Amino acid sequence: MNKLKIIWLVKICAFTVFLGRAYQLYFFGAPFRAILWDESLLTPIVEGLSNYSWQEYATSSRVNIWIDGFTKFCSFIFLLAAIISLFWDKIGYRRLKQIIISLALLVLLVIGICMVKDKNYEYLLIFELFIQLAAPVLLLWNEGLDKIESNKVVN
Numbered sequence: 001m002n003k004l005k006i007i008w009l010v011k012i013c014a015f016t017v018f019l020g021r022a023y024q025l026y027f028f029g030a031p032f033r034a035i036l037w038d039e040s041l042l043t044p045i046v047e048g049l050s051n052y053s054w055q056e057y058a059t060s061s062r063v064n065i066w067i068d069g070f071t072k073f074c075s076f077i078f079l080l081a082a083i084i085s086l087f088w089d090k091i092g093y094r095r096l097k098q099i100i101i102s103l104a105l106l107v108l109l110v111i112g113i114c115m116v117k118d119k120n121y122e123y124l125l126i127f128e129l130f131i132q133l134a135a136p137v138l139l140l141w142n143e144g145l146d147k148i149e150s151n152k153v154v155n
Contacts, residue, residue: 013135022078
């Protein structure tokens, strides 16, 4: 299999991962609440950094709206990353592509951590997460290799 076919396959895989997560977050939400509503983990942070007690924080509609808004924002990041992944070669802004894909990877990692915590630390979810992270990481890695190769040709 030649390099172009492999890169095309990696782009399609990254596109489907990001598009699927965008759809999931927009219509069904994200497991952020597994961390953000963990009383034993966040009580010192909530009570130490804000004027909220844990009970006020956990029942606040304002906090719930913020979590929902953040989830929609992450959905938009995933949609943008999906489009960038699909049209990777057509987009010339290298740094912008790297930032968006890296941000989407970070959100994907946080979602994975929340999922593992939400499912009582089921270790098989970690393997699923690594599989989902593989295609975007390969896409970024290939971009770095192309940059190195283009510098060698110029020099």
